[in-house]
Amino acid sequence: MVEKERIAFIGAGAMAEAIMEGLIKTKKCNANLITIKNRNNTERVKELHYKYGVMPASTIEEAVTDADIIILAVKPKDAMDAVKGLKPFIRKNQLLISVMAGISTHTLTEWIKNENPLIRAMPNTSAAIGHSATALSAGRFATAEHVEKSLELFETIGTVTLVPEEKLHIVTGLSGSGPAYIYYVAEAMQKAAEELSLSHEEAKTLISQTLLGASLMLKQTSESPIELRKKVTSPGGTTEAGIGKLDQYQVQDAFLACIKKAVKRSEELGSVN
Numbered sequence: 001m002v003e004k005e006r007i008a009f010i011g012a013g014a015m016a017e018a019i020m021e022g023l024i025k026t027k028k029c030n031a032n033l034i035t036i037k038n039r040n041n042t043e044r045v046k047e048l049h050y051k052y053g054v055m056p057a058s059t060i061e062e063a064v065t066d067a068d069i070i071i072l073a074v075k076p077k078d079a080m081d082a083v084k085g086l087k088p089f090i091r092k093n094q095l096l097i098s099v100m101a102g103i104s105t106h107t108l109t110e111w112i113k114n115e116n117p118l119i120r121a122m123p124n125t126s127a128a129i130g131h132s133a134t135a136l137s138a139g140r141f142a143t144a145e146h147v148e149k150s151l152e153l154f155e156t157i158g159t160v161t162l163v164p165e166e167k168l169h170i171v172t173g174l175s176g177s178g179p180a181y182i183y184y185v186a187e188a189m190q191k192a193a194e195e196l197s198l199s200h201e202e203a204k205t206l207i208s209q210t211l212l213g214a215s216l217m218l219k220q221t222s223e224s225p226i227e228l229r230k231k232v233t234s235p236g237g238t239t240e241a242g243i244g245k246l247d248q249y250q251v252q253d254a255f256l257a258c259i260k261k262a263v264k265r266s267e268e269l270g271s272v273n
């Protein structure tokens with residue numbers, strides 16, 4: 001029962017906030033069972049306390065002592081320090097969940113030097129509104145029960161896909177970073193609309209609803225993206241003319257290069273040691 005779990009966040013940045021916001025908004029977790037610890041920045045911890053009612057901790061020990069689940073959400077470059085700082089206070093049965101890009105359960109286990117159950121998750125910031133696309137992988141000391149508990153936790157903030165750990169780099173470059181690619185497209189559409197003299201608000205409503213509708217079509221129909229695109233594209237019409245320009249700029253190739261580069265960066269982030 002995820003409702004009764006006490007959760008500690010180590011690192012209280014953008015991703016930690018999106019997860020806690022989602023958990024609290026969906027009413028699946030009680031804010032006073034969530035403890036947060038952020039390095040140095042006490043203002044940030046206060047802000048999250050006032051926004052969501054989560055409990056600030058002034059030390060790592062205080063943050064994790066009573067926790068059932070510890071979520072590691074610092075940047076990969078800070079991971080080793082954070083994990084080593086955590087090590088003296090971890091109890092045997094506490095479930096560790098890392099959302100950090102790139103860093104393998106093998107590396108994390110090496111740093112912790114114990115047999116705590118460890119799960120890696122790659123969510124995205126749409127967790128904040130319960131729409132993350134999260135992928136999970138289990139480390140070698142995680143049992144089916146730990147996987148189940150993590151599934152339940154992340155299912156409260158979106159969909160969950162179990163993948164073998166070696167695929168997490170791909171997931172990171174695809175759906176972890178993915179919202180940013182879509183915002184990039186939205187930015188471009190917004191710029192174009194305003195340059196062509198729609199008002200900011202007119203454009204925002206039209207663009208966000210167009211993206212939402214297209215996303216729901218992808219999710220709720222059995223049609224492929226190509227089939228759905230064909231239905232929009234009348235022969236000799238506006239869409240054909242517009243897509244012709246995208247092809248001329250090789251936008252699909254650009255997306256392939258973008259995702260490959262992000263996957264490679266995840267691999268690089270994982271090679272810290």
Ligand SMILES: NC(=O)C1=CN([C@@H]2O[C@H](COP(=O)(O)OP(=O)(O)OC[C@H]3O[C@@H](n4cnc5c(N)ncnc54)[C@H](O)[C@@H]3O)[C@@H](O)[C@H]2O)C=CC1
Binds near residue numbers: 011014037081124
């Ligand atoms: N932002 C995103 O969309 C996603 C991020 N992630 C992963 O989540 C992790 C966090 O990313 P963001 O939230 O974007 O970064 P962020 O920079 O917003 O937050 C990280 C926070 O950790 C704190 N911190 C650093 N060292 C610490 C320590 N030793 N103890 C306690 N707190 C410490 C920093 O002060 C900072 O507030 C990264 O590893 C990233 O790969 C994963 C999926 C999506």
Ligand SMILES: O=C(O)[C@@H]1CCC=N1
Binds near residue numbers: 172176177
């Ligand atoms: O940009 C990053 O490194 C993190 C991981 C996935 C999304 N944000």
